[in-house]
Amino acid sequence: MRDDRFLIADDGWCAAAQQVPSPNCDERPAGAAIDLLLIHNISLPPGEFGGSQIAELFTNTLDCDAHPYFDRLRSLRVSAHFFIRRDGQLLQFVSTNQRAWHAGVSQFGGRERCNDFSIGIEIEGTDFEPFNDRQYQVLTALTQALQQRYPLAAVAGHQHVAPVRKTDPGPFFDWNRYRALLAVSGQVALSFPADGGMADATVVRTPA
Secondary structure, eight states, X not given: OOOGGGOBOTTSOBTTSEEOOOSSEEOXXXXXXXXXXXXXXXXXXXXXXXXXHHHHHHTTOOOTTSSGGGGGGTTOOOOOSEEEOTTOOEEEOSOTTSEESOSOSOEETTEEOGGGTEEEEEEEOOTTSOOOHHHHHHHHHHHHHHHHHSOOOEEEEHHHHSTTTOOTTOTTSOHXXXXXXXXXXXXXXXXXXXXXXXXXXXXXOOOO
16 A cells, blocks of 8 residues: 655655755756666665764765764765665655766666666665665655656666675665565566566556
8 A cells, every 4th residue: 555655746855755955966868767766775984873974975064074984985976865764764865856866887777877767765774784674664665656756667776787886785685575565565567686586576566
């Protein structure tokens, strides 16, 4: 069943999300179909959860002197459309109608520049530990809402579109669980990564 709290408005903002607008975005190419959902993980400092540093990174307000790791982030200008915290809180940094800077140099299905046609969701976590129930629940509800607004056809991880550079969301992201939650919700067709055990799998419902 769709959770209407997560509806995406015409302006590309989600009703359930705390809005934290990022300057790290621009317009998508004219006529670009938004048909790919990209899943990432992030924690700052690495392996630490719950702080404000990720929001600060995405809004160019991070104090890069506050931790030794942050020194390498001084010139970084990145964002994502959404961020799901460990407690399930949902933040939105960029309208889904716009291009967030989350994928970098990337390719999917023979197309380069995945930022042009994708929506990026960061989940608070690492490559080394499981994500939690609440995060999967929010991700599922958000996915449903995004599919109501856009012609999403596939979901992939950052590791699938930039395999030389990236490893997230990593081995502890449970693609089978995510797919099963979408199946229970009766979601429209969506293809999943082959390395999640679902090379040709889709989640299908008959439109009401």
